[in-house]
Amino acid sequence: xxxxxxxxxxxxxxxxxxxxxxxxxxxxxxxxxxxxxxxxxxxxxxxxxxxxxxxxxxxxxxxxxxxxxxxxxxxxxxxxxxxxxxxxxxxxxxxxxxxxxxxxxxxxxxxxxxxxxxxxxxxxxxxxxxxxxxxxxxxxxxxxxxxxxxxxxxxxxxxxxxxxxxxxxxxxxxxxxxxxxxxxxxxxxxxxxxxxxxxxxxxxxxxxxxxxxxxxxxxxxxxxxxxxxxxxxxxxxxxxxxxxxxxxxxxxxxxxxxx
Numbered sequence: 629x630x631x632x633x634x635x636x637x638x639x640x641x642x643x644x645x646x647x648x649x650x651x652x653x654x655x656x657x658x659x660x661x662x663x664x665x666x667x668x669x670x671x672x673x674x675x676x677x678x679x680x681x682x683x684x685x686x687x688x689x690x691x692x693x694x695x696x697x698x699x700x701x702x703x704x705x706x707x708x709x710x711x712x713x714x715x716x717x718x719x720x721x722x723x724x725x726x727x728x729x730x731x732x733x734x735x736x737x738x739x740x741x742x743x744x745x746x747x748x749x750x751x752x753x754x755x756x757x758x759x760x761x762x763x764x765x766x767x768x769x770x771x772x773x774x775x776x777x778x779x780x781x782x783x784x785x786x787x788x789x790x791x792x793x794x795x796x797x798x799x800x801x802x803x804x805x806x807x808x809x810x811x812x813x814x815x816x817x818x819x820x821x822x823x824x825x826x827x828x829x830x831x832x833x834x835x836x837x838x839x840x841x842x843x844x845x846x847x848x849x850x851x852x853x854x855x856x857x858x859x860x861x862x863x864x865x866x867x868x869x870x871x872x873x874x875x876x877x878x879x880x881x882x883x884x885x886x887x
Contacts, residue, residue: 629657630748633680635668635694636710637687641733645681645710648737650744665689672698677705679747681731681740684711684718692725699726706747710735714782716789716797723775730782736831761823762813773812776805780817784825788848791817826862829855833871840867 632649634642642661649655660675662668665686672680672694682691695707708729709722719730729743742758746766759766759777766774776794783789791809794817795802809817825847832843844855860866865873 629653629655630678630744631658631660631675632656632744633660633662633668633672633675633677633682633705635662635665635680635686635691636683637663637685638683639663641683641710645735645740648735648740650741665694668694669697672703672705673701676703679706679708679744681708681710681743682727684709684722692721692727695722695725695727706743708743711782714784716779716783716793719779719782720797723778730778732782734832734836760827761820762815769812770808772805772808776809776817777820780821780824784821784828784846784848787850788821788825790821822858822862825849826859829859829867830863830870833867834874840871843867 634645636642636645642663646659646661649659658675658677660671660677662671668680668682668686671677682694684691686694691707691709695709698705698707707725707727708731709727710731710733711718712733714730714732722730728747731739731743738760758764759769766777769777775798779789779794779797783793791802791806795805798805806817809815809820813820815823829843829847832838832846833840836843838846840855841852844852847855849855849858856866859870863870
């Protein structure tokens with residue numbers, strides 16, 4: 629069992645995250661909710677949470693500021709920043725502040741569970757942090773590759789992150805990064821990014837009523853026609869066909885939470 633802090637100014641978002649938490653023996657025994665930066669500091673110092681899901685913005689203060697402050701106070705909490713937008717620089721800022729993960733809204737229950745599995749003490753090694761594209765435990769990958777994966781999963785807006793932008797953000801050589809990623813994963817980063825974008829699009833099609841053109845932009849396509857072509861080549865059906873198939877099954881594939 630563990631203690632968890634949820635810090636977000638929106639009651640709806642906090643309730644949504646709480647609803648995604650594991651239940652039963654794998655769930656938290658204490659969940660504290662903070663609606664402001666000051667409340668988050670007070671609660672964190674009081675309960676000393678094992679993990680915390682923190683909004684990127686808390687009023688006029690940031691989640692990164694909160695993480696740095698609590699780190700300086702000696703807390704060993706594992707932090708995850710939850711944001712309505714990604715991008716290389718935002719994710720790198722969170723990592724520099726001391727965040728272990730970075731999630732985009734709408735948050736998926738599997739992503740929350742994966743974060744908790746990775747950071748909580750006593751999590752089974754065989755179940756912790758399995759990458760949804762590679763289907764391997766991230767603990768088996770190098771620290772550098774894990775940084776690239778974090779940036780890739782949360783950098784799908786237009787333009788999506790690329791090897792060049794990641795290398796610039798990490799102040800490293802792009803050819804070297806590409807070799808490390810290929811060695812560790814067996815995939816080129818461009819192939820991995822395409823898979824990430826397609827899987828995110830599938831989740832949004834199954835779990836939301838957003839227009840397909842909006843979903844295309846959300847996963848980094850400025851031209852919907854290119855999205856349609858890539859989606860059908862990846863899944864064998866068009867975005868509209870996939871959504872209709874899901875609706876015909878009664879929406880059983882809904883895997884996203886609207887936060």
